[in-house]
Amino acid sequence: MRTVDLRSDTLTRPTEEMRRYMMGAEVGDDVFAEDPTINRLQEKIAQLSGKEAALFVTSGTQGNQVCINAHTQPGQEIILDRNAHIANYECGAPAMLAGVQLHTIEGKNGIITAEQVERALRPPDDHYPQTGLICLENTHNRAGGVIYPLEEIRRISELARRKKLPLHLDGARLWNASAATGISIAEYCRYFDSVSLCFSKGLGAPVGSIVVGDREFIKRAHFYRKAYGGGIRQGGILAAAALFALEHHLPLLKEDHRRARLLAEGIAGLPAISVDFAAVQTNILIFEVDPKKITADALVKKLGEQGVKMFTFGPTRIRAVAHLEISDEDIEYAIGVFKRVL
DSSP, X not given: OOOEEOSOGGGOOOOHHXXXXXXXXXXXXXXXXXXXHHHHHHHHHHHHHTOSEEEEESOHHHHHHHHHHHHOOTTOEEEEETTOHHHHSSTTHIIIIIOOEEEEEOOBTTBOOHHHHHHHSOOSOTTSOOEEEEEEESSBTTTTSBOOOHHHHHHHHHHHHHTTOOEEEEETTHHHHHHHHOOOHHHHHTTOSEEEEESSSTTOOSSOEEEEEOHHHHHHHHHHHXXXXXXXXXXXXXXXXXXXXXXXXXXXXXXXXHHHHHHHHHHTTSTTEEOOGGGOOSSEEEEEEOTTTOOXXXXXXXXXXXXXXXXXXXXXXXXXXXXXXXXXXXXXXXXXXXXXXX
16 A cells, blocks of 8 residues: 655655765764864855854754744743744743743734734833744744745834844745745845744755854854753764755755645545635645534544545644655545545
8 A cells, every 4th residue: 555644744754865965974073163064054054044144953943942042031922923833833942941921913824914013012011021022934834834925024024123123933944935936045034133944844854954143143042052952063964964955855845835736636626625725835735624524533544544644733624745755646646545535
């Protein structure tokens, strides 16, 4: 039986070519800033993002959290979308590690507006926690890989500058947004004080993310990475995977987007399935299931029994993600299984 694993783009495994590239990596002690491969990766991403400096970190969560710590003071709060990754999938780390609370806003498909952010800003009163940071996410995971409109990013950035507040981007899948729109990584990053980017999702590296900002900010972020146990010593083996992915896998992201759309089109007309095509913008498909006909849990179980793996994203929602290891034939097989099940 064929297995088509669409649960996440984090399932990508290093190719044989990537493994060989990793084995040949020149390494040193990164705690002393002496790993040449990590240094090369950081310099490359700083240049690509248009920022002064970059810092290699072990994960997207670590990247977001060192940025939150570097931007804020205990007792402050962060404004962000209610469905943001930081608010839902990072273990309450802003409270646990940085001592800040979250002020969540109900966005539309993960997109909060400048007007919503401005209304959420706390007045200068001793009774209130003070806003310390604004965070956006692009692409937005829980919204189904929706791309944050650049014009809204500009407007929120202008508001942040006016209010003298830092602006952070969880850009774990910013590569996907850039591939879909043609907008450069540097153009997206110019509106933010810090950005985190991930190598272990669509790009197919086994481990690693990176954060960018000005030199003084990255110096503070480095302190918090160390505090979180992030002294990775001879991490050039991992940085090499990221460098390989940037050269060889970045151009393939558009194929992931095409396949997610192909899957959406293949299942949209089936009983019990509802697809919002406006939200199918990159490599993530989230679709609704009519619980009167079949529950999301039951459908995922039936699909899994025939080798198609997805997972529920709520009581009536299911997520499927196209990635480096998914082919056109895999998508065709998955559509066939949907038709047999429904």
